[in-house]
Amino acid sequence: xxxxxxxxxxxxxxxxxxxxxxxxxxxxxxxxxxxxxxxxxxxxxxxxxxxxxxxxxxxxxxxxxxxxxxxxxxxxxxxxxxxxxxxxxxxxxxxxxxxxxxxxxxxxxxxxxxxxxxxxxxxxxxxxxxxxxxxxxxxxxxxxxxxxxxxxxxxxxxxxxxxxxxxxxxxxxxxxxxxxxxxxxxxxxxxxxxxxxxxxxxxxxxxxxxxxxxxxxxxxxxxxxxxxxxxxxxxxxxxxxxxxxxxxxxxxxxxxxxxxxxxxxxxxxxxxxxxxxxxxxxxxxxxxxxxxx
Ligand code: NAP
Numbered sequence: 001x002x003x004x005x006x007x008x009x010x011x012x013x014x015x016x017x018x019x020x021x022x023x024x025x026x027x028x029x030x031x032x033x034x035x036x037x038x039x040x041x042x043x044x045x046x047x048x049x050x051x052x053x054x055x056x057x058x059x060x061x062x063x064x065x066x067x068x069x070x071x072x073x074x075x076x077x078x079x080x081x082x083x084x085x086x087x088x089x090x091x092x093x094x095x096x097x098x099x100x101x102x103x104x105x106x107x108x109x110x111x112x113x114x115x116x117x118x119x120x121x122x123x124x125x126x127x128x129x130x131x132x133x134x135x136x137x138x139x140x141x142x143x144x145x146x147x148x149x150x151x152x153x154x155x156x157x158x159x160x161x162x163x164x165x166x167x168x169x170x171x172x173x174x175x176x177x178x179x180x181x182x183x184x185x186x187x188x189x190x191x192x193x194x195x196x197x198x199x200x201x202x203x204x205x206x207x208x209x210x211x212x213x214x215x216x217x218x219x220x221x222x223x224x225x226x227x228x229x230x231x232x233x234x235x236x237x238x239x240x241x242x243x244x245x246x247x248x249x250x251x252x253x254x255x256x257x258x259x260x261x262x263x264x265x266x267x268x269x270x271x272x273x274x275x276x277x278x279x280x281x282x283x284x285x286x287x288x289x290x291x292x293x
Contacts, residue, residue: 001258002151004230004265006143009150010273014059017277017284021060024287032287033062034118034280035084035093039077039103040070044236045096052094055276061283064090070100077103078111085113092118092136092286094279097168115292118282121168130175134291136282141173143274144209144230149183153207153228153263160186161201163218163251164211169232173209198222215249220256228263232271248272 021032034056038049049065056063066080077095084093093116099105109117114124120136128135137145148155160177164170170190177186189201193212202208202222210218211232223229233251241247250267258264265271285291 001261002263003258004147004151004263004270006147006265006270007273009147010143010277012150013146013274013277013281014055017280018059020284025060030089030287031060031062032283033064033089033091034283035064035066035087035090037066037068037077037080037084037093037095039068039072039096039099042098045098049096051276052279055280059280061280062089072100072103074103074107077108081108081111085111085116090116092116092283094119116286118279118286120172120282126167126172129172132179132181136285136291137176137278138168138172139278139282140169140211140232140271140275141176142278142282143271144173144232145176145183146278147230147265147271147274148207148228151263155183155207156185158186158206159189159204160207160209161189161191161205162209162211163191163198163202164213164232165190165192166211169211170209173211177207177209210251212251214251216251216253218252218257220253220260223257223260225260226262227260229257229261229265230271231265231267234267234272 036049036052053063053065084090095108109121112122114122117125118136120138125135129137162170162174174188174190177184178188191198191201199222203224205227207228209230213233213235215235215237229252231250231252234248236246237249239247248268
Protein backbone atom coordinates (compact mmCIF):
# COMPACT_ATOMS: atom_id res chain seq x y z
CA UNK A 1 0.00 0.00 0.00
CA UNK A 2 1.31 3.44 -0.95
CA UNK A 3 0.21 6.59 0.82
CA UNK A 4 0.02 9.30 -1.81
CA UNK A 5 1.94 12.30 -0.49
CA UNK A 6 -0.01 15.28 -1.82
CA UNK A 7 2.07 17.68 0.23
CA UNK A 8 5.28 16.53 -1.47
CA UNK A 9 3.79 16.53 -4.98
CA UNK A 10 2.33 20.00 -4.38
CA UNK A 11 5.75 21.25 -3.20
CA UNK A 12 7.33 19.80 -6.37
CA UNK A 13 4.75 21.59 -8.51
CA UNK A 14 5.24 24.87 -6.65
CA UNK A 15 9.01 24.54 -7.18
CA UNK A 16 8.42 23.98 -10.92
CA UNK A 17 6.19 27.07 -11.04
CA UNK A 18 8.78 29.12 -9.11
CA UNK A 19 11.40 28.10 -11.70
CA UNK A 20 9.16 29.26 -14.54
CA UNK A 21 8.40 32.55 -12.78
CA UNK A 22 12.11 33.19 -12.34
CA UNK A 23 12.69 32.55 -16.04
CA UNK A 24 9.83 34.91 -17.00
CA UNK A 25 11.22 37.65 -14.75
CA UNK A 26 14.78 37.09 -16.01
CA UNK A 27 13.52 37.77 -19.54
CA UNK A 28 11.93 41.03 -18.32
CA UNK A 29 8.40 39.58 -18.33
CA UNK A 30 5.56 40.61 -16.06
CA UNK A 31 5.23 38.98 -12.62
CA UNK A 32 2.16 36.68 -12.64
CA UNK A 33 -0.57 38.19 -10.48
CA UNK A 34 -3.39 36.33 -8.67
CA UNK A 35 -6.14 38.25 -6.90
CA UNK A 36 -8.66 36.87 -4.41
CA UNK A 37 -11.98 38.22 -3.21
CA UNK A 38 -12.94 37.20 0.31
CA UNK A 39 -16.38 38.03 1.69
CA UNK A 40 -17.00 37.84 5.44
CA UNK A 41 -14.75 36.14 7.95
CA UNK A 42 -15.66 32.45 7.92
CA UNK A 43 -12.74 30.57 9.52
CA UNK A 44 -12.45 27.98 6.74
CA UNK A 45 -12.50 30.56 3.93
CA UNK A 46 -9.99 32.76 5.80
CA UNK A 47 -7.51 29.90 6.12
CA UNK A 48 -7.97 28.71 2.50
CA UNK A 49 -7.34 32.22 1.17
CA UNK A 50 -4.37 32.71 3.51
CA UNK A 51 -2.81 29.47 2.20
CA UNK A 52 -3.32 30.61 -1.40
CA UNK A 53 -1.66 33.98 -0.72
CA UNK A 54 1.22 32.25 1.07
CA UNK A 55 1.70 29.90 -1.89
CA UNK A 56 1.80 32.94 -4.23
CA UNK A 57 4.66 34.40 -2.18
CA UNK A 58 6.46 31.07 -2.32
CA UNK A 59 6.47 30.91 -6.13
CA UNK A 60 7.16 34.61 -6.70
CA UNK A 61 3.65 35.63 -7.83
CA UNK A 62 2.19 38.98 -6.97
CA UNK A 63 -1.07 38.60 -5.01
CA UNK A 64 -3.88 40.93 -4.03
CA UNK A 65 -6.56 40.22 -1.45
CA UNK A 66 -9.81 42.20 -1.63
CA UNK A 67 -11.90 41.84 1.52
CA UNK A 68 -15.57 42.67 1.89
CA UNK A 69 -17.85 42.45 4.93
CA UNK A 70 -20.52 39.71 4.86
CA UNK A 71 -23.22 42.38 4.36
CA UNK A 72 -21.68 43.54 1.06
CA UNK A 73 -24.25 44.08 -1.70
CA UNK A 74 -24.25 42.01 -4.86
CA UNK A 75 -23.84 45.21 -6.88
CA UNK A 76 -20.67 46.16 -5.02
CA UNK A 77 -19.22 42.68 -5.43
CA UNK A 78 -20.00 42.60 -9.17
CA UNK A 79 -18.32 46.00 -9.52
CA UNK A 80 -15.18 44.65 -7.84
CA UNK A 81 -15.20 41.69 -10.24
CA UNK A 82 -15.61 44.03 -13.23
CA UNK A 83 -12.61 46.03 -11.98
CA UNK A 84 -10.48 42.87 -11.78
CA UNK A 85 -11.68 41.78 -15.24
CA UNK A 86 -10.42 45.11 -16.60
CA UNK A 87 -7.21 45.29 -14.59
CA UNK A 88 -4.43 44.46 -17.04
CA UNK A 89 -2.00 43.63 -14.25
CA UNK A 90 -4.24 40.86 -12.80
CA UNK A 91 -3.81 37.59 -14.70
CA UNK A 92 -6.38 35.58 -12.79
CA UNK A 93 -8.62 35.83 -9.75
CA UNK A 94 -10.88 33.82 -7.52
CA UNK A 95 -13.96 34.60 -5.49
CA UNK A 96 -13.74 32.43 -2.39
CA UNK A 97 -16.93 30.41 -1.91
CA UNK A 98 -19.35 30.11 -0.17
CA UNK A 99 -20.89 33.57 -0.40
CA UNK A 100 -23.52 35.10 1.90
CA UNK A 101 -27.18 34.52 1.07
CA UNK A 102 -27.87 37.96 -0.47
CA UNK A 103 -25.36 37.22 -3.25
CA UNK A 104 -26.30 35.07 -6.23
CA UNK A 105 -23.36 32.68 -6.60
CA UNK A 106 -24.11 31.83 -10.24
CA UNK A 107 -24.26 35.51 -11.18
CA UNK A 108 -20.88 36.03 -9.50
CA UNK A 109 -19.26 33.03 -11.23
CA UNK A 110 -20.62 34.10 -14.63
CA UNK A 111 -19.36 37.64 -14.20
CA UNK A 112 -15.72 36.52 -13.98
CA UNK A 113 -14.01 36.80 -17.35
CA UNK A 114 -13.39 33.17 -18.53
CA UNK A 115 -9.82 34.19 -19.43
CA UNK A 116 -9.19 35.10 -15.77
CA UNK A 117 -11.33 32.34 -14.21
CA UNK A 118 -8.43 30.35 -12.75
CA UNK A 119 -10.85 28.43 -10.48
CA UNK A 120 -12.39 26.99 -13.66
CA UNK A 121 -15.96 27.52 -12.42
CA UNK A 122 -17.27 29.65 -15.30
CA UNK A 123 -19.72 27.77 -17.60
CA UNK A 124 -17.40 28.51 -20.54
CA UNK A 125 -14.46 26.77 -18.86
CA UNK A 126 -16.69 23.88 -17.74
CA UNK A 127 -18.07 23.54 -21.29
CA UNK A 128 -14.60 23.65 -22.81
CA UNK A 129 -13.47 20.96 -20.38
CA UNK A 130 -16.36 18.71 -21.46
CA UNK A 131 -15.49 19.31 -25.13
CA UNK A 132 -11.77 18.61 -24.61
CA UNK A 133 -10.83 22.20 -25.50
CA UNK A 134 -8.10 24.18 -23.72
CA UNK A 135 -9.55 25.53 -20.48
CA UNK A 136 -8.93 26.11 -16.79
CA UNK A 137 -9.88 22.87 -15.05
CA UNK A 138 -11.34 23.35 -11.59
CA UNK A 139 -8.46 23.15 -9.12
CA UNK A 140 -9.44 20.15 -6.99
CA UNK A 141 -10.19 17.71 -9.85
CA UNK A 142 -7.10 19.01 -11.67
CA UNK A 143 -5.05 18.33 -8.53
CA UNK A 144 -6.36 14.76 -8.30
CA UNK A 145 -5.54 14.08 -11.94
CA UNK A 146 -1.98 15.27 -11.33
CA UNK A 147 -1.64 13.06 -8.24
CA UNK A 148 -2.73 10.00 -10.23
CA UNK A 149 -0.35 10.97 -13.04
CA UNK A 150 2.68 11.52 -10.81
CA UNK A 151 2.11 8.25 -8.97
CA UNK A 152 1.69 6.44 -12.33
CA UNK A 153 -1.69 5.05 -11.31
CA UNK A 154 -3.10 3.15 -14.29
CA UNK A 155 -6.56 4.38 -15.24
CA UNK A 156 -7.29 3.07 -18.74
CA UNK A 157 -10.08 0.49 -18.68
CA UNK A 158 -10.49 0.76 -14.90
CA UNK A 159 -13.78 1.25 -13.13
CA UNK A 160 -13.79 4.60 -11.34
CA UNK A 161 -16.54 5.35 -8.83
CA UNK A 162 -16.98 8.97 -7.77
CA UNK A 163 -19.13 9.65 -4.71
CA UNK A 164 -20.49 13.23 -4.79
CA UNK A 165 -21.71 15.21 -7.80
CA UNK A 166 -20.96 18.83 -6.87
CA UNK A 167 -20.10 21.29 -9.63
CA UNK A 168 -16.65 21.92 -8.19
CA UNK A 169 -15.49 18.38 -7.40
CA UNK A 170 -17.57 15.27 -8.16
CA UNK A 171 -19.09 16.16 -11.54
CA UNK A 172 -15.92 17.51 -13.21
CA UNK A 173 -13.97 14.60 -11.70
CA UNK A 174 -16.30 12.06 -13.30
CA UNK A 175 -15.92 13.80 -16.68
CA UNK A 176 -12.10 13.92 -16.47
CA UNK A 177 -11.81 10.24 -15.53
CA UNK A 178 -14.01 9.20 -18.48
CA UNK A 179 -12.12 11.28 -21.06
CA UNK A 180 -10.38 9.68 -24.00
CA UNK A 181 -7.02 10.99 -22.84
CA UNK A 182 -3.84 9.45 -21.47
CA UNK A 183 -5.05 9.89 -17.93
CA UNK A 184 -8.68 8.86 -18.19
CA UNK A 185 -10.38 6.15 -20.22
CA UNK A 186 -12.09 4.89 -17.09
CA UNK A 187 -15.59 3.47 -16.98
CA UNK A 188 -17.19 5.88 -14.53
CA UNK A 189 -20.04 5.53 -12.05
CA UNK A 190 -21.16 8.78 -10.41
CA UNK A 191 -22.93 8.30 -7.07
CA UNK A 192 -24.83 10.81 -4.90
CA UNK A 193 -27.23 10.95 -1.99
CA UNK A 194 -30.05 9.32 -3.99
CA UNK A 195 -27.91 6.35 -5.11
CA UNK A 196 -29.47 3.09 -3.95
CA UNK A 197 -27.20 0.57 -2.28
CA UNK A 198 -24.10 2.77 -2.51
CA UNK A 199 -21.90 0.02 -1.11
CA UNK A 200 -22.65 -2.27 -4.09
CA UNK A 201 -21.11 0.43 -6.33
CA UNK A 202 -18.12 1.42 -4.20
CA UNK A 203 -17.18 -2.25 -3.74
CA UNK A 204 -16.71 -2.52 -7.53
CA UNK A 205 -14.39 0.49 -7.78
CA UNK A 206 -10.79 0.07 -8.96
CA UNK A 207 -10.48 3.82 -8.28
CA UNK A 208 -12.76 5.28 -5.62
CA UNK A 209 -12.97 9.08 -5.34
CA UNK A 210 -14.87 10.26 -2.27
CA UNK A 211 -16.16 13.85 -2.23
CA UNK A 212 -19.22 13.93 -0.02
CA UNK A 213 -18.14 15.88 3.06
CA UNK A 214 -19.21 13.21 5.55
CA UNK A 215 -16.38 12.36 7.99
CA UNK A 216 -15.22 8.72 7.94
CA UNK A 217 -18.27 7.70 5.89
CA UNK A 218 -16.37 5.17 3.74
CA UNK A 219 -15.54 2.05 5.74
CA UNK A 220 -13.38 -0.96 4.87
CA UNK A 221 -16.35 -3.13 3.82
CA UNK A 222 -17.20 -0.56 1.09
CA UNK A 223 -13.81 -0.87 -0.60
CA UNK A 224 -12.43 -3.54 -2.95
CA UNK A 225 -9.09 -5.18 -2.14
CA UNK A 226 -6.32 -3.35 -4.05
CA UNK A 227 -8.40 -0.27 -4.82
CA UNK A 228 -6.99 3.25 -5.29
CA UNK A 229 -8.81 5.53 -2.83
CA UNK A 230 -8.80 9.32 -3.17
CA UNK A 231 -10.28 11.15 -0.20
CA UNK A 232 -11.39 14.68 -1.06
CA UNK A 233 -13.41 15.26 2.11
CA UNK A 234 -12.24 17.94 4.52
CA UNK A 235 -14.67 18.48 7.34
CA UNK A 236 -13.57 20.64 10.28
CA UNK A 237 -14.30 18.65 13.44
CA UNK A 238 -13.67 19.67 17.04
CA UNK A 239 -10.40 18.33 18.43
CA UNK A 240 -8.50 18.55 21.69
CA UNK A 241 -5.32 17.47 19.88
CA UNK A 242 -4.74 20.77 18.08
CA UNK A 243 -4.05 24.35 19.16
CA UNK A 244 -6.86 25.66 16.96
CA UNK A 245 -9.40 23.34 18.61
CA UNK A 246 -10.35 21.63 15.37
CA UNK A 247 -8.88 19.24 12.82
CA UNK A 248 -9.70 18.23 9.27
CA UNK A 249 -11.31 14.86 8.76
CA UNK A 250 -11.66 13.02 5.48
CA UNK A 251 -14.60 11.05 4.08
CA UNK A 252 -12.68 7.79 4.46
CA UNK A 253 -12.03 5.86 7.67
CA UNK A 254 -8.33 5.84 6.89
CA UNK A 255 -7.00 3.32 9.44
CA UNK A 256 -9.31 0.50 8.39
CA UNK A 257 -9.45 1.30 4.65
CA UNK A 258 -5.74 1.92 4.00
CA UNK A 259 -4.58 -1.73 4.48
CA UNK A 260 -6.93 -2.82 1.65
CA UNK A 261 -5.67 -0.21 -0.84
CA UNK A 262 -2.93 -0.14 -3.46
CA UNK A 263 -2.86 3.68 -3.14
CA UNK A 264 -4.64 6.04 -0.76
CA UNK A 265 -4.56 9.77 -0.02
CA UNK A 266 -4.49 10.92 3.61
CA UNK A 267 -6.37 13.88 5.10
CA UNK A 268 -4.71 16.26 5.63
CA UNK A 269 -1.76 16.08 3.24
CA UNK A 270 -3.48 14.46 0.26
CA UNK A 271 -5.78 16.32 -2.10
CA UNK A 272 -5.83 19.64 -0.15
CA UNK A 273 -2.31 20.89 -0.99
CA UNK A 274 -2.85 19.86 -4.62
CA UNK A 275 -5.86 22.17 -4.94
CA UNK A 276 -3.66 25.17 -4.16
CA UNK A 277 -0.84 23.99 -6.44
CA UNK A 278 -3.35 23.55 -9.28
CA UNK A 279 -4.80 27.02 -8.75
CA UNK A 280 -1.30 28.46 -9.10
CA UNK A 281 -0.69 26.31 -12.18
CA UNK A 282 -3.84 27.74 -13.73
CA UNK A 283 -2.66 31.26 -12.83
CA UNK A 284 0.67 30.66 -14.53
CA UNK A 285 -1.20 29.47 -17.64
CA UNK A 286 -3.28 32.66 -17.46
CA UNK A 287 -0.15 34.79 -17.18
CA UNK A 288 1.35 33.01 -20.19
CA UNK A 289 -1.96 33.44 -22.07
CA UNK A 290 -1.71 29.81 -23.13
CA UNK A 291 -5.36 28.78 -22.80
CA UNK A 292 -7.11 31.63 -24.60
CA UNK A 293 -4.51 32.74 -27.12
P1 NAP B 1 -21.15 19.32 -1.70
O1 NAP B 1 -21.39 20.40 -2.69
O2 NAP B 1 -21.82 19.37 -0.38
O3 NAP B 1 -21.55 17.94 -2.42
C1 NAP B 1 -21.57 16.75 -1.73
C2 NAP B 1 -22.00 15.64 -2.64
O4 NAP B 1 -22.00 14.43 -1.90
C3 NAP B 1 -23.42 15.83 -3.20
O5 NAP B 1 -23.45 15.48 -4.56
C4 NAP B 1 -24.26 14.86 -2.38
O6 NAP B 1 -25.35 14.31 -3.09
C5 NAP B 1 -23.24 13.76 -2.07
N1 NAP B 1 -23.57 13.05 -0.84
C6 NAP B 1 -23.77 13.59 0.38
N2 NAP B 1 -24.06 12.61 1.27
C7 NAP B 1 -24.03 11.45 0.58
C8 NAP B 1 -24.25 10.09 0.92
N3 NAP B 1 -24.56 9.73 2.16
N4 NAP B 1 -24.14 9.16 -0.03
C9 NAP B 1 -23.81 9.50 -1.31
N5 NAP B 1 -23.59 10.77 -1.69
C10 NAP B 1 -23.71 11.74 -0.77
O7 NAP B 1 -19.61 19.14 -1.39
P2 NAP B 1 -18.28 19.47 -2.25
O8 NAP B 1 -18.12 20.92 -2.38
O9 NAP B 1 -18.21 18.62 -3.46
O10 NAP B 1 -17.19 18.95 -1.20
C11 NAP B 1 -17.15 17.60 -0.77
C12 NAP B 1 -16.08 17.48 0.31
O11 NAP B 1 -14.83 17.80 -0.28
C13 NAP B 1 -16.24 18.46 1.48
O12 NAP B 1 -15.74 17.84 2.66
C14 NAP B 1 -15.33 19.62 1.10
O13 NAP B 1 -14.88 20.33 2.23
C15 NAP B 1 -14.22 18.86 0.44
N6 NAP B 1 -13.44 19.65 -0.51
C16 NAP B 1 -12.09 19.58 -0.37
C17 NAP B 1 -11.28 20.26 -1.25
C18 NAP B 1 -9.82 20.13 -1.08
O14 NAP B 1 -9.08 20.93 -1.63
N7 NAP B 1 -9.34 19.11 -0.38
C19 NAP B 1 -11.83 21.06 -2.24
C20 NAP B 1 -13.22 21.11 -2.38
C21 NAP B 1 -14.02 20.39 -1.50
P3 NAP B 1 -26.59 15.19 -3.66
O15 NAP B 1 -26.06 15.87 -4.88
O16 NAP B 1 -27.63 14.19 -3.97
O17 NAP B 1 -26.95 16.15 -2.56
